[in-house]
Amino acid sequence: MTEGGTSLFTIILYIIAMGLLFFSFLKNKQKTKMALEKAWKSFENILPQFLSILIIIGIMLALLNPEMISGLVGRQSGWSGIVIASVIGSITLIPGFVAFPLAAALLKSGAGLMQLAVFISTLMMVGVVTIPVEIKYFGKKVAILRNGLAFVFSYIVAIVMGVALK
Numbered sequence: 001m002t003e004g005g006t007s008l009f010t011i012i013l014y015i016i017a018m019g020l021l022f023f024s025f026l027k028n029k030q031k032t033k034m035a036l037e038k039a040w041k042s043f044e045n046i047l048p049q050f051l052s053i054l055i056i057i058g059i060m061l062a063l064l065n066p067e068m069i070s071g072l073v074g075r076q077s078g079w080s081g082i083v084i085a086s087v088i089g090s091i092t093l094i095p096g097f098v099a100f101p102l103a104a105a106l107l108k109s110g111a112g113l114m115q116l117a118v119f120i121s122t123l124m125m126v127g128v129v130t131i132p133v134e135i136k137y138f139g140k141k142v143a144i145l146r147n148g149l150a151f152v153f154s155y156i157v158a159i160v161m162g163v164a165l166k
Helices: 008-027 029-063 066-073 075-091 096-108 113-125 131-138 140-164
Strands: none
Touching: 008 029, 029 096, 066 075, 066 113, 075 113, 075 140, 096 113, 113 140, 131 140
């Protein structure tokens, strides 16, 4: 790690990305400019959601002190903490690029690994909020089966993580 907390691997990835961008620019300036414009538009579309979620996370972390987080979903919270984390993950609609930094912040605040594993797994795989759309396109049976299996699999992931990272 460097002083700023950026790993050498991250720096290497940035250098590779910049090199490939430069190569692309040399090969076809117009396509590269168009790709960068599309990337900027995508960034502008994601930014409001990203900022609102970061604000919510900031408020949550300000209101919930480390002791409270540790009590609800800490390692010592056991199965009740795992159930709480799985229910919150199942009903919350947060994109992955926000979920992982949130999990890192919760880990630093005292959340347990199994609880975070089930939270992230249910967050990514179970869609209580989106189940009406799934039912519309895939049918009730498939939507419920997929979400139910994803919920069960999230517990398996949590157990494996708990055993593997002890």
